[in-house]
Amino acid sequence: MTSSPAGSSILTLEVNAEPRRVTVAATTLLVDALRDGLGLTGVKHGCGTGDCGSCTAMVDGQAVTTCLVYAMECDDMAIVTPEHVAESVIGRILVEEFVTAGAVQCGICIPGFIVQAAAVLDELGPAPAPAEIKDALAGNICRCTGYYPIIAAVIAAAARLAAEGGAS
Amino acid sequence: MTAAVQAYRRPTDLDAALALLAAAGSLPLAGGTDFVPMQRSRSINPATIIDLKHVPELRRVEARNDHVTVGGCVTMAEIGALRGVGIGALTDGANYVGGRQTRARATLGGNVARSSPAGDTLAPLLALDAVARVAGVSHGGRDMPLSSFFVGPGQNRLEPGEIITEIVVPAAGASAYLRFTYRSWMDLAVSGVAVWIRPDGAGLAEARVALCGVGPTPLLVPAAAAALVGPEPDMAEASRALEAAAQPIDDVRGTAEYRLASLQPLLSRALATAMSRGREEWP
Numbered sequence: 001m002t003s004s005p006a007g008s009s010i011l012t013l014e015v016n017a018e019p020r021r022v023t024v025a026a027t028t029l030l031v032d033a034l035r036d037g038l039g040l041t042g043v044k045h046g047c048g049t050g051d052c053g054s055c056t057a058m059v060d061g062q063a064v065t066t067c068l069v070y071a072m073e074c075d076d077m078a079i080v081t082p083e084h085v086a087e088s089v090i091g092r093i094l095v096e097e098f099v100t101a102g103a104v105q106c107g108i109c110i111p112g113f114i115v116q117a118a119a120v121l122d123e124l125g126p127a128p129a130p131a132e133i134k135d136a137l138a139g140n141i142c143r144c145t146g147y148y149p150i151i152a153a154v155i156a157a158a159a160r161l162a163a164e165g166g167a168s
Numbered sequence: 169m170t171a172a173v174q175a176y177r178r179p180t181d182l183d184a185a186l187a188l189l190a191a192a193g194s195l196p197l198a199g200g201t202d203f204v205p206m207q208r209s210r211s212i213n214p215a216t217i218i219d220l221k222h223v224p225e226l227r228r229v230e231a232r233n234d235h236v237t238v239g240g241c242v243t244m245a246e247i248g249a250l251r252g253v254g255i256g257a258l259t260d261g262a263n264y265v266g267g268r269q270t271r272a273r274a275t276l277g278g279n280v281a282r283s284s285p286a287g288d289t290l291a292p293l294l295a296l297d298a299v300a301r302v303a304g305v306s307h308g309g310r311d312m313p314l315s316s317f318f319v320g321p322g323q324n325r326l327e328p329g330e331i332i333t334e335i336v337v338p339a340a341g342a343s344a345y346l347r348f349t350y351r352s353w354m355d356l357a358v359s360g361v362a363v364w365i366r367p368d369g370a371g372l373a374e375a376r377v378a379l380c381g382v383g384p385t386p387l388l389v390p391a392a393a394a395a396l397v398g399p400e401p402d403m404a405e406a407s408r409a410l411e412a413a414a415q416p417i418d419d420v421r422g423t424a425e426y427r428l429a430s431l432q433p434l435l436s437r438a439l440a441t442a443m444s445r446g447r448e449e450w451p
Contacts, residue, residue, distance in 0.1 A: 026174065026175055026217060048208070056269055068201050073197075075178070134353070139268050139354065
């Protein structure tokens with residue numbers, strides 16, 4: 001990290017497996033640094049209070065709501081956004097199963113659901129119960145689907161992941 | 169005074185953190201799940217944000233025979249994954265906080281320092297007789313029993329510049345925490361009851377009962393605990409003691425009357441869970 005007299009700093013991050021630099025102020029949120037600084041608009045700025053999960057991304061291997069994280073906290077850390085998750089084996093399976101199940105309506109919550117589901121899919125195992133999925137995805141809110149197609153999509157994705165060898 | 173935040177600092181040892189925190193306008197940042205929205209809404213206006221997460225001694229968990237020491241920056245996800253019957257109430261509380269994304273960030277020290285009347289780890293920590301170890305630049309450290317730590321909603325006895333380095337949680341006995349919410353997830357407690365017991369044959373040799381969501385602070389209710397001790401717990405007397413100690417208010421989460429009515433079933437179920445956990449430990 002390098003500081004400038006104006007109070008802004010240049011962070012060095014690994015974003016989606018590539019080194020990136022972004023200029024931020026002390027209280028720039030990670031979601032804003034990703035969207036406005038790096039053009040990664042897969043993370044959505046939803047509630048801004050950590051309730052809706054639309055801004056979920058991975059920071060050093062953990063799914064977090066990026067509206068509750070200052071970009072400065074992530075200096076020298078590895079960030080993975082929905083764009084990158086969607087290109088992974090697990091992410092591709094999840095996206096396909098979300099489409100098949102009709103789990104997407106307006107769509108703004110979906111990148112957050114995909115990141116969070118990808119983060120927990122291995123742990124959920126090949127045949128997760130709906131209650132386990134509800135618990136794992138409780139930090140993501142969808143106002144369109146009523147959740148049942150999303151749960152069905154995750155169940156189908158978990159089965160496919162197991163059948164296809166669990167490669168992540 | 170709403171001066172913009174000037175700087176973010178990331179100390180990597182405790183002395184450096186305390187020195188930075190001694191400056192006027194410095195505030196400590198742990199998980200940020202309360203800090204960030206409070207700073208965004210200008211409820212707090214730090215000149216300098218001191219990120220404590222890179223101080224190694226604040227990230228440690230040490231389990232001993234009779235107690236667990238949890239660093240101030242240990243996350244709810246880490247606490248929720250701890251196993252051991254004695255601190256069951258604390259793992260219950262940690263697993264109630266937010267969703268997974270929040271639990272990956274939110275810390276025990278943060279939950280204690282925030283001192284919400286409804287904080288889900290606070291009634292458990294009271295029931296477990298936990299002590300906060302506190303450090304400040306002007307002293308080498310002091311122990312603050314949580315039983316006298318909370319003084320009002322969001323208020324506690326920490327001095328400016330002090331931080332919670334660790335929480336010492338006695339781990340003998342068995343415990344459980346149960347709360348009432350309208351939604352199953354992502355909600356704040358309307359009311360909650362934590363119970364700690366030390367069984368003695370068929371009855372109880374010792375007990376502690378703590379409440380949250382029904383007063384300006386989380387609170388211990390010794391009279392309720394006394395009613396549980398003995399060969400047969402007096403549930404009616406314990407419930408009356410809880411209702412007498414609670415000072416609930418009407419708010420968006422529930423009426424005072426409803427909160428009072430929730431205490432008896434919460435106590436009864438939390439006690440049953442604690443006793444069942446105790447039996448698993450000492451068959």
